[in-house]
Amino acid sequence: MNLMKITVLAVMLAVILPAGSALAQTEIPVSYTWTAPTTGTPVDFYVIQHSVDGGQWLQVATATENNYTLNATVGQSHQIRVAGVDADTRMGVFSVASDPYLADAGAPGQPGKPILF
Numbered sequence: 001m002n003l004m005k006i007t008v009l010a011v012m013l014a015v016i017l018p019a020g021s022a023l024a025q026t027e028i029p030v031s032y033t034w035t036a037p038t039t040g041t042p043v044d045f046y047v048i049q050h051s052v053d054g055g056q057w058l059q060v061a062t063a064t065e066n067n068y069t070l071n072a073t074v075g076q077s078h079q080i081r082v083a084g085v086d087a088d089t090r091m092g093v094f095s096v097a098s099d100p101y102l103a104d105a106g107a108p109g110q111p112g113k114p115i116l117f
Contacts (some may be wrong), residue, residue: 025105026074033067034100035081040092043084047091051079054100072103 006081026109036043045064049057053076060080062066083094 010087022045027071028074028103028105029069030072030078030101030103031067031069032080034095037084039093041086041088041090042082043092044087045084045085046082047095049081049083051081051097054079057081072101074103074105077102 032113045062046066046068047059048061048063048068049086050060050070053056054072060070062085068080068082070080079097079098079099081094084092086092
């Protein structure tokens with residue numbers, strides 16, 4: 001490909017793509033919810049752990065409500081598990097892990113309207 005064609009292609013892309021457009025989505029939000037424990041002391045907050053592709057569990061957050069939104073990396077399998085912590089900072093056992101979720105951004109969205117240039 002010669003330099004002129006490359007320059008024209010670069011200019012076309014600069015015109016078509018708005019500033020800051022991402023060519024590929026790398027993370028998608030995935031929302032989780034769970035039920036509160038029915039035994040023991042009341043939960044003050046939850047500890048949330050995350051595992052990627054079946055790897056090590058790492059704490060990623062705490063939450064006072066029984067829901068959490070994870071920014072899941074596309075192309076990787078994600079799981080979370082949670083444990084309740086009471087007002088005396090005693091942590092209960094972790095929940096069963098969520099089903100694995102393979103993050104997929106889906107097919108490309110609709111392109112913008114073609115314009116003359």
